[in-house]
Amino acid sequence: MGMEGQLLLRRSNQVSKPSKTTALVKRWALLFKRLRMVGFVVGIVGSILLLDSFMLTVVHHNIFRSGHLPDRARPMQDEWRGYYRNVEKSKELMYERLVTLASTALEKKELQQDQFGQWKEPYEQASSWKPCADRSTGAIHQEHVMNHTRFIIVSANGGLNQQRVAVCNAVAVAAMLNASMVIPKFLFSSVWKDISQFGDIYQEDYFINILKDDVRIIKELPSHLQSLNLESIGSMVTDLDMRKESKPMYFTKVILPLLSRNGVVHFLGFGNRLAFDPIPPHLQKLRCKCNFHALKFVPRIQKIGSLLIKRIRKHDSRVSELDKQLLGRHLPHNLLVGSNSLGKPLKYLALHMRFEMDMVAYSLCDFGGGKKERRELQAYRDMHFPALVLRMRENGSISPAELRKLGRCPLTPEEAGLMLSALGFERRTYIYLAGSDIYGGRSRLLPFTRLYPHLVTKEDLLTPSELAPFRNFSSQLAALDFIACAAADIFAMTDSGSQLSSLVTGFRTYHGRGRAPTLRPNKKQFADILSENGTLGWIKFEEKVRKMIGENQRVQVRRQGRSIYRQPRSPECMCRASGPLRDHL
Numbered sequence: 001m002g003m004e005g006q007l008l009l010r011r012s013n014q015v016s017k018p019s020k021t022t023a024l025v026k027r028w029a030l031l032f033k034r035l036r037m038v039g040f041v042v043g044i045v046g047s048i049l050l051l052d053s054f055m056l057t058v059v060h061h062n063i064f065r066s067g068h069l070p071d072r073a074r075p076m077q078d079e080w081r082g083y084y085r086n087v088e089k090s091k092e093l094m095y096e097r098l099v100t101l102a103s104t105a106l107e108k109k110e111l112q113q114d115q116f117g118q119w120k121e122p123y124e125q126a127s128s129w130k131p132c133a134d135r136s137t138g139a140i141h142q143e144h145v146m147n148h149t150r151f152i153i154v155s156a157n158g159g160l161n162q163q164r165v166a167v168c169n170a171v172a173v174a175a176m177l178n179a180s181m182v183i184p185k186f187l188f189s190s191v192w193k194d195i196s197q198f199g200d201i202y203q204e205d206y207f208i209n210i211l212k213d214d215v216r217i218i219k220e221l222p223s224h225l226q227s228l229n230l231e232s233i234g235s236m237v238t239d240l241d242m243r244k245e246s247k248p249m250y251f252t253k254v255i256l257p258l259l260s261r262n263g264v265v266h267f268l269g270f271g272n273r274l275a276f277d278p279i280p281p282h283l284q285k286l287r288c289k290c291n292f293h294a295l296k297f298v299p300r301i302q303k304i305g306s307l308l309i310k311r312i313r314k315h316d317s318r319v320s321e322l323d324k325q326l327l328g329r330h331l332p333h334n335l336l337v338g339s340n341s342l343g344k345p346l347k348y349l350a351l352h353m354r355f356e357m358d359m360v361a362y363s364l365c366d367f368g369g370g371k372k373e374r375r376e377l378q379a380y381r382d383m384h385f386p387a388l389v390l391r392m393r394e395n396g397s398i399s400p401a402e403l404r405k406l407g408r409c410p411l412t413p414e415e416a417g418l419m420l421s422a423l424g425f426e427r428r429t430y431i432y433l434a435g436s437d438i439y440g441g442r443s444r445l446l447p448f449t450r451l452y453p454h455l456v457t458k459e460d461l462l463t464p465s466e467l468a469p470f471r472n473f474s475s476q477l478a479a480l481d482f483i484a485c486a487a488a489d490i491f492a493m494t495d496s497g498s499q500l501s502s503l504v505t506g507f508r509t510y511h512g513r514g515r516a517p518t519l520r521p522n523k524k525q526f527a528d529i530l531s532e533n534g535t536l537g538w539i540k541f542e543e544k545v546r547k548m549i550g551e552n553q554r555v556q557v558r559r560q561g562r563s564i565y566r567q568p569r570s571p572e573c574m575c576r577a578s579g580p581l582r583d584h585l
Contacts (some may be wrong), residue, residue: 094368095414095530099447101538102421106451110426119347119490120517125555127514132575133288133568134210150179150259151221153230153266157187157239159194160201160475160482161499162271165565167198168290169274170267171215172283176248177256179265180216183207186475187269191358191384194474201479203296210294214286225264235262239269247275248283277561284564284572291503291565292325292510292573297479302330304466305483311461312432312484314346325511326483349425350488352434352481352504354410354495360439362388365409366400369440405531407524411494413438413448415530419521420492421451422545430454432488434481434500458484492519502566510568520552 093099121127152174156166167184174181184198198204208217220226230236235258242250251274258265267273279287297305309323310332319331360367361380367373381389403409411419420429431452438444449455458480459467470476478500485491485504493501501520508516529536529544536544558567568574 093414093447094412095418095533098418098530098533098536098538098541099414099451101541102418102451105538105542106421106427109424110428121514122517122550122553123555124514126509126512128577129509129514129555129569129574130577131292131510133285133510133573134293135285148178148180148216149263150177151218151225151264152177152179152181152259153185153221153264154181154270155185155187155266155268156271157189157269158271159189159192159499160478161503163475164291164295164503165499166271167295168287168565169272170270171211171217171290171294172279172287173251173255173267173274175215175286176251176280176283177259179259180218182221183217183219192474194472194476196473196475199298200473201298201301201475203298206296207294211286211290214289221264228262228264230262230264230266233262234258235265237265237267239271239273242273244272245275246273248279275561276564281572284570287564288510288568288573292507292568296328297326297483299328299330300469301476301479301483302327304462304470305480306330306332307466308458308461308480308484309487312346312348312430312456320487320515321513322487322508322511322516325507326486346430347489348430348432349420349490349492350432350434350485351416351420352485352491352493352495352498352501353413353416353438354493354498354501355413355439355444356435356437357439358384359410359495361385363403363409364392364397364400365403367409367412404527405524407522407527409523409527411521411523411526413445415526416492416494417448417451418530418541419494419519419526419545419549422542423519423549424542425452427452428454431456432484433457434485435478490517490519494521495523496520502563506563506566506568510574517553519549522548522552 152170154166154170156163156170158166163184163186170181170184183204186194186197188195204219208219211217228235237255237258242254255265276284296302306327309327313332323331357380361377362385369376398406400409429452431454433455435457445455458477470480482500482504485500486507491504491508493505495501505518505520508518525548526545529541529548556567556569558564558570558573564570564573
């Protein structure tokens, strides 16, 4: 081949190579374009599906909640999602169907403005009972008391309310035995962990003065008796040495000889050791006088209690008799800055939700928390209730389902919300929660706040600096709850066996002038109603709950053996203004 032919062949090869490369590039570009189109279509479809899923979630969430949480509760929204995501695993939401029905009913009720009238006492006869225990009993004369050479010392155990009962029982025992009483002492409890003494909570001089015509009370034991070893001489009487609710005969036959021989007796751990019946009328009246008149909180507790009530109500109102009895000179006054737009005080409901760890563990009930809950509660029982654990091992225990059926289980926050919903309280009802150590914490309260978002505690309403003086004193904190509950427009409880609930109920009955209603469920009846969870319609549920609460609001005279501190409507404690005395009115 000549030079010219070789040159042409070289040029032909140079042209063919780029042509192949170009074709390959074009094929890859076409493939990429098709893939991009497919990806775009897939993205559109995925977005539509995602948006649809999101909208369904929002709709379901709105139906489920039927309302908005307040600003202070918005951080809980993420916790809500986690809570309900784990419902199937933990089963903590025990009545999801009823809670959903309640939420819908509350939403309709707000539109209809149809509220069940629970803000007033349902029975007019309640106002016919008047306080009269402060009148002198006339059974003991001061000149005789001053000559006493016998002395009683009382060391009360338990929390604030158990100690209150112990003090008033001891006053009656001192009067019964014609002895002088030393200002009560309070024992330190590993559960309550409070070193407060009587004078840290109650006004000593006021206490002494109010009771001076009935029993002589002194601040210290006479010096010649202070050096005695009371245990060695047999003058130390513990709560294990006497039966619960001992009759007067026990004190006259067993305790009086000790007093006569040694001049002093020390009751160590003295609670409900004095029976309610049979007791002479003048001693029964003295118990009431002690509980409802002689025990006044010290000024610094009254002052913070007044501030607490003022912030709950958001506006000053006409001062009630309950306010006067609870707060003394520290009554709320002046318009609160930032008050509600209506320019009038908010009505509020105080709720004592007895669902603390100790109550839950001691009940032996099941609250839907699964294995984790059972292990946690058993560990608490092993540590704090060894006698209960031993009894369980020796005698066995009733099944949680049977305990619930018998009404022995404390109401959960979920059940408390259902009760208030059935009674017709609107979603915007302002609720003060007594105590705040709910077992399970904030997440356990979520079913309740879903129905009633305006829930506050003393920790919400008082600043850290205002609470600081009370922080390590559980009894003094309990005194603030006592004030807020007793002064409420309406008081609701979840467990009638609680000392706080019992004493607040009695205080409101005694000083409330028939305008201080209390809501108390019958746990056995309520458990029976809730057992129909799967089939019961909301209207029928409302009817049954309202009937249950209404029966417990009937005005009745204290029955034999019942606590006069909780049920003061009794001739020895209160007086009827007019009309015949009947057991049921």
